[in-house]
Each structure stands twice: as C-alpha cells, then as structure tokens.
Amino acid sequence: MFLHWIDQHRDELLRFAAGLVATPSPNLPGDERAVVAVILAEMNRLGLSGADIAAKEPNRPNVIFRLRGRRPGSVPVLRGHSDTKPVGDASQWQTDPFQPVFNDGKLYGLGSTDMKGAVAAMIYATAALRECEADLVGDLLLVINADEERSMKFGSEFLAKDYGLHADVALLGEPSGIDGPEFEFLHLLSRGISCFRIRMFGTQMHSSLTDRLPSLNTNIKLAEVLKRMNRELRLTFSPHPLCTAPTVNLAVRIDGGVGYGVCPGVAEFQTDIRTLPGMTRSQLEVDVERFLDAMRKDDPGLRVELEFEQPPLDWIPPTEVPADHLLVAALLIAAEQVLGWRPRLSAFPGGTDASKFQVLAGIPTIPSFGPGWLRLAHGPNECVGTEAITMPAAMSRRYECGIMPGSKCVCSLEVARSMSGNAVRTCPSGSRSSGTLTTAIRKSEAAAVASSVEFRMFADMFQSSFFTLKETTRYLHQFARPVPTQPF
Ligand SMILES: [Zn+2]
Numbered sequence: 001m002f003l004h005w006i007d008q009h010r011d012e013l014l015r016f017a018a019g020l021v022a023t024p025s026p027n028l029p030g031d032e033r034a035v036v037a038v039i040l041a042e043m044n045r046l047g048l049s050g051a052d053i054a055a056k057e058p059n060r061p062n063v064i065f066r067l068r069g070r071r072p073g074s075v076p077v078l079r080g081h082s083d084t085k086p087v088g089d090a091s092q093w094q095t096d097p098f099q100p101v102f103n104d105g106k107l108y109g110l111g112s113t114d115m116k117g118a119v120a121a122m123i124y125a126t127a128a129l130r131e132c133e134a135d136l137v138g139d140l141l142l143v144i145n146a147d148e149e150r151s152m153k154f155g156s157e158f159l160a161k162d163y164g165l166h167a168d169v170a171l172l173g174e175p176s177g178i179d180g181p182e183f184e185f186l187h188l189l190s191r192g193i194s195c196f197r198i199r200m201f202g203t204q205m206h207s208s209l210t211d212r213l214p215s216l217n218t219n220i221k222l223a224e225v226l227k228r229m230n231r232e233l234r235l236t237f238s239p240h241p242l243c244t245a246p247t248v249n250l251a252v253r254i255d256g257g258v259g260y261g262v263c264p265g266v267a268e269f270q271t272d273i274r275t276l277p278g279m280t281r282s283q284l285e286v287d288v289e290r291f292l293d294a295m296r297k298d299d300p301g302l303r304v305e306l307e308f309e310q311p312p313l314d315w316i317p318p319t320e321v322p323a324d325h326l327l328v329a330a331l332l333i334a335a336e337q338v339l340g341w342r343p344r345l346s347a348f349p350g351g352t353d354a355s356k357f358q359v360l361a362g363i364p365t366i367p368s369f370g371p372g373w374l375r376l377a378h379g380p381n382e383c384v385g386t387e388a389i390t391m392p393a394a395m396s397r398r399y400e401c402g403i404m405p406g407s408k409c410v411c412s413l414e415v416a417r418s419m420s421g422n423a424v425r426t427c428p429s430g431s432r433s434s435g436t437l438t439t440a441i442r443k444s445e446a447a448a449v450a451s452s453v454e455f456r457m458f459a460d461m462f463q464s465s466f467f468t469l470k471e472t473t474r475y476l477h478q479f480a481r482p483v484p485t486q487p488f
Contacts, residue, residue, distance in 0.1 A: 065141070079171065187347060235248070
C-alpha cells in the first residue's frame with residue numbers, strides 16, 4: 001500500500017522536486033524563505049500540516065515536522081537541507097541552473113543532487129507513512145534545515161544548541177554516490193574540517209632598492225615554506241578502517257604582495273585539512289607548530305605564524321556511527337533488500353551537519369545515505385536520477401523474519417554478512433583495508449539479538465531508503481507476502 005501510494009504520486013513528487021530547484025536558495029547570501037514557503041505549501045497539500053518553523057534569524061527558517069507514532073518508541077530523524085551552494089560560473093552550465101530540466105532519466109538544476117531531490121523524497125516518504133502506516137512505532141521527525149552549505153550556525157547548530165532537537169538517531173539524505181551508482185555507499189563517518197592560514201612577514205619597500213638595502217621578499221619565503229611543509233608536515237592520527245588518513249590541501253589559496261614597484265611584505269596561504277575521528281584541534285595545532293619551529297630553527301630570521309580561521313571553519317569535528325549500531329544494521333538490510341545489492345560502508349569525504357547533530361545534540365547521525373552523486377554537487381550541470389527520488393523511504397514494511405529475545409535470527413546473520421562484505425575502504429585518501437570489522441560483526445549479532453525490540457523498531461522505521469522504480473518492482477515481487485503478525 002505504501003509503495004502503491006508512492007507510485008501513484010510519482011509525477012507529483014517529480015514536479016515538486018523540480019519546483020524546489022526552480023526556487024533559488026543559494027548560500028551565500030543565504031535566505032531560505034522562498035524555498036521553505038514552497039516546502040510548506042506542499043506539505044500542507046499532502047496533509048503534513050502543523051510543522052514547526054524555528055529560526056535564529058527570520059530569513060533562515062528551519063522546518064521541523066513530527067509524525068506521531070501510534071505506539072511509543074525511539075524517534076528517528078529524516079533530515080534534508082534547503083540551501084544550495086551559489087551558482088559559481090554560470091557559463092559552465094549547459095542549462096539554466098534555476099530552470100529544472102528532465103533529461104535522460106535525470107533532473108538537472110542547482111541543488112538537484114545536493115539535496116533538493118532528497119528533500120522532496122523525504123517529504124513524500126513522510127506523507128506516505130502518514131497515509132498508509134496505521135501502526136507507526138515511535139514518532140518520526142522530518143527536519144529540513146537551513147545553512148548547511150556555509151556556517152551551519154542558522155541550521156543544524158541552532159537546532160542542536162538552541163532549539164533543543166531531541167531524537168534517537170538521524171539519517172542525512174546527502175548524496176551518497178561518488179563515481180558509481182546512486183546509493184553507492186552507506187557513509188558511517190563524516191570527516192571533520194580544519195582550516196587555517198600560514199602567514200609570514202618580510203620587508204615591504206620600494207622594489208628598486210632591494211639590491212642596495214637589506215630586504216626579504218616574503219613571496220619567495222612563502223614558496224620555500226610551502227614546499228618544505230608539503231614534504232615534512234606530519235599529522236598525528238590513527239588510521240580508521242574506512243579511511244586511513246586525513247586529506248591535506250596546502251595552499252588552497254595564496255595571497256601576497258602589493259604589485260609592481262613593491263617588495264612584498266606580507267604573504268599567506270590557506271590550508272584545508274579533512275580530519276579523521278580521534279584527531280583534535282589542539283593536537284593539530286601542536287603538529288603544525290612543530291613543523292614551523294623546525295623551519296624557524298633552520299632560518300632564525302623567519303617570521304611565520306599560524307592562524308586558525310574563525311569558527312566554524314577552524315574546527316568542524318569528525319563524527320562516526322559505529323558499524324555495530326543498530327541503525328547501520330537496519331539500513332544495510334533494508335538497502336540490500338530494496339536495491340538488490342549492498343551499499344559499501346564508507347567515510348563521507350567532507351564535513352556535514354552530523355558535526356552538530358551528533359556532537360552538540362548527541363544524536364547518532366548517518367552523515368550520508370541518499371540519492372544523487374557527491375561528485376556532481378557544488379559544480380556545474382548538477383543532476384539527480386529521477387527514479388532515485390521517485391521512490392522514497394518505505395519505512396513501514398515489517399521484516400518477515402522475526403527477532404525473538406534470546407534467539408538467533410536470520411537478520412543478525414545478514415548484518416554480519418553485510419558487514420564482512422563491506423569492510424572496504426573507499427575514502428579517496430585510502431586504499432583497501434585488510435580489516436574486516438570482525439569485532440563489529442560479532443557485536444552487531446549480539447546487539448541485534450539482545451536488543452530485539454529496539455532493532456525491530458529501527459527495522460520498521462528505516463526499512464528502506466530511496467530506491468528506484470525498477471528495484472521497487474523487484475522488491476514488491478519478492479516481498480509481496482503477508483506481514484507476519486506474531487508479537488515481537
Ligand atoms: Zn548537502
């Protein structure tokens with residue numbers, strides 16, 4: 001019934017997704033009012049009225065909708081964001097970025113993959129649950145927040161710190177394909193971000209006198225420091241099975257000097273580091289200063305300093321949901337049943353709102369599992385597969401196999417298999433992992449059995465995420481058996 005409802009509303013869902021793309025919400029400058037108006041109108045039309053609008057500032061609204069369960073249970077969050085990156089260089093687009101175009105099974109336009117397609121899917125999934133699920137266990141929170149693409153201050157940070165968002169787990173529907181199919185990966189880690197400047201000083205003076213008076217061309221010095229830092233900077237971290245090393249991008253921008261006629265007196269380069277769980281800002285600072293001290297020792301005249309960016313860019317913490325978390329188990333099983341293959345466990349390369357929901361609000365957060373491709377996000381000709389957003393979360397179907405307290409169950413074994421088959425590192429900076437997360441598998445088996453009630457709840461709520469029509473047909477064919485009625 002649930003899937004039938006989704007199928008019946010396929011065209012509406014696609015029109016709505018296109019309408020979101022046609023309503024600009026670039027950040028910068030950051031103003032989600034227009035797109036939120038479109039979202040609320042559609043939610044009201046679908047019977048999802050009474051959403052809470054919470055805003056730190058009036059032009060940065062966040063939408064929070066609670067679908068009440070019929071029975072008490074844990075509360076999961078389906079979360080999307082309503083802002084997009086700015087267009088950038090529009091001449092690189094083959095279509096108007098704000099004019100949605102359907103072509104070749106894809107929806108093109110700014111924000112289609114990141115993540116207006118997923119937002120549309122989540123809203124329709126919630127509507128389908130409301131229409132079709134008579135016995136929802138626990139409330140479902142639908143959260144569409146502002147300001148993911150820039151400071152997070154008006155979105156996830158505000159919701160986690162000031163609004164008091166409470167939930168048991170969260171799923172961010174960020175695009176989880178990279179260079180394969182949509183839903184390629186189930187991302188358990190969200191890498192952190194640390195941005196800082198290395199600044200150095202020389203002699204600003206008339207450039208015609210540099211051969212007659214003592215002078216130091218800071219730009220030349222910058223080149224020396226940069227080259228050596230590229231060779232010698234060593235960061236403290238422990239490799240993770242899903243991502244072995246942080247990513248270091250030195251000199252993502254260089255500034256220095258005034259121009260012709262002036263010996264450069266100040267120069268700096270900006271550095272962007274994508275961190276792993278376990279890394280800390282203070283240790284990173286120690287590591288960078290250790291390198292600078294070595295430079296100073298060899299070059300006593302060198303005046304160089306480290307300056308971290310203003311928050312949040314100085315340190316957006318990494319997050320991780322452990323592989324043995326019940327949500328991971330439920331998602332893996334659901335995804336395999338729906339897609340016909342298992343997404344690989346992975347580390348999301350960039351930072352996400354998980355850094356706020358998990359670190360500040362204490363909500364275990366899957367940073368990315370949704371339609372679209374991360375490689376197309378923030379670039380020209382962004383698109384998302386229409387089928388992938390056509391069939392959003394079908395979270396109400398019951399597992400056909402039971403998990404009885406104290407007994408071993410097919411589900412837990414499936415989890416174990418999923419995990420052993422997926423312990424492959426896929427992070428850009430990593431290579432294949434030799435570890436197979438054996439401990440996690442054992443733990444997950446034990447957890448699934450010991451917490452059967454809780455596991456069942458997650459299984460219900462996250463039975464599947466977003467999937468394609470073709471796969472849904474297969475799904476329906478395979479699982480069109482009666483729902484078991486025994487109590488759990
Ligand atoms: Zn996003």
